[in-house]
Amino acid sequence: MEEPVLMERREGIAVVTLNRERAYNSFDGPMVKMLAQVLSDLAVDPGVTGVVITGKGKAFCAGGDLKWLASYKSDFGAAFHELASFYHLAIIEIKRMAKPVIAAINGFAAGGGFSLALACDFRVMAESAVMKQAYTSNGLSIDGGGTFSLPRLVGLARAMEIAVFDGPIEAPKALDWGLVTKVADDGTVLDEAVEMAGGIAQKSLVSFKATKTLLNNSFDTTLEKQLEEERKWLSLCASHPEGREGVKAFLEKRAPDFPASRSK
Numbered sequence: 453m454e455e456p457v458l459m460e461r462r463e464g465i466a467v468v469t470l471n472r473e474r475a476y477n478s479f480d481g482p483m484v485k486m487l488a489q490v491l492s493d494l495a496v497d498p499g500v501t502g503v504v505i506t507g508k509g510k511a512f513c514a515g516g517d518l519k520w521l522a523s524y525k526s527d528f529g530a531a532f533h534e535l536a537s538f539y540h541l542a543i544i545e546i547k548r549m550a551k552p553v554i555a556a557i558n559g560f561a562a563g564g565g566f567s568l569a570l571a572c573d574f575r576v577m578a579e580s581a582v583m584k585q586a587y588t589s590n591g592l593s594i595d596g597g598g599t600f601s602l603p604r605l606v607g608l609a610r611a612m613e614i615a616v617f618d619g620p621i622e623a624p625k626a627l628d629w630g631l632v633t634k635v636a637d638d639g640t641v642l643d644e645a646v647e648m649a650g651g652i653a654q655k656s657l658v659s660f661k662a663t664k665t666l667l668n669n670s671f672d673t674t675l676e677k678q679l680e681e682e683r684k685w686l687s688l689c690a691s692h693p694e695g696r697e698g699v700k701a702f703l704e705k706r707a708p709d710f711p712a713s714r715s716k
């Protein structure tokens with residue numbers, strides 16, 4: 453029996469593939485537990501400079517597996533509670549990761565798959581793929597950090613529209629609304645996402661970590677506290693080998709070589 457989550461390395465980029473193709477890569481207990489563990493391992497792997505998450509087959513992820521949830525416990529609410537606990541660990545790993553995490557949305561992304569994609573730092577969406585939050589149409593509320601990510605990406609009014617009316621979101625609309633970073637031709641979405649992650653890896657990852665942390669935390673603080681956090685991270689970056697390389701390269705009027713400075 454195949455593992456519900458696969459991982460392969462493309463040089464320094466880890467490709468994490470949701471692997472329940474017959475169930476449209478929907479989440480069951482074993483999958484979310486393994487996804488959280490894989491992401492936790494990759495977060496501290498020094499040989500990994502970026503992560504791409506995608507789905508096997510025609511779907512990215514159809515969200516929670518309702519058949520599995522219905523058969524797992526007689527109390528539907530308790531089943532969701534348990535599944536979400538592990539799923540949310542995966543979301544936290546993505547948000548805290550000091551490396552870029554990119555969703556390669558190869559096909560249908562709904563429910564938990566929608567929220568998973570939004571939790572990533574960037575999203576590359578196949579031309580024929582469709583996104584749909586799907587929760588509210590089934591009498592449920594949004595999880596997976598969807599209510600956190602969605603208004604930050606598209607604004608409160610648009611987030612309410614998506615949450616309440618729950619219409620399908622095709623790739624052109626997703627790009628126009630700011631839900632995705634790039635639309636790619638069908639069949640190329642994974643390669644495009646890996647290339648994007650590789651490009652970021654050529655930049656300063658300590659600068660990326662600082663920027664990701666500061667932006668993610670900026671909604672829940674005061675200006676004074678944010679300024680102090682900015683000063684802290686700026687000092688940290690400036691004292692890091694990558695920061696020193698960046699400043700030296702600027703003064704010497706050349707392109708910085710951040711990957712080489714990481715080994716110093």
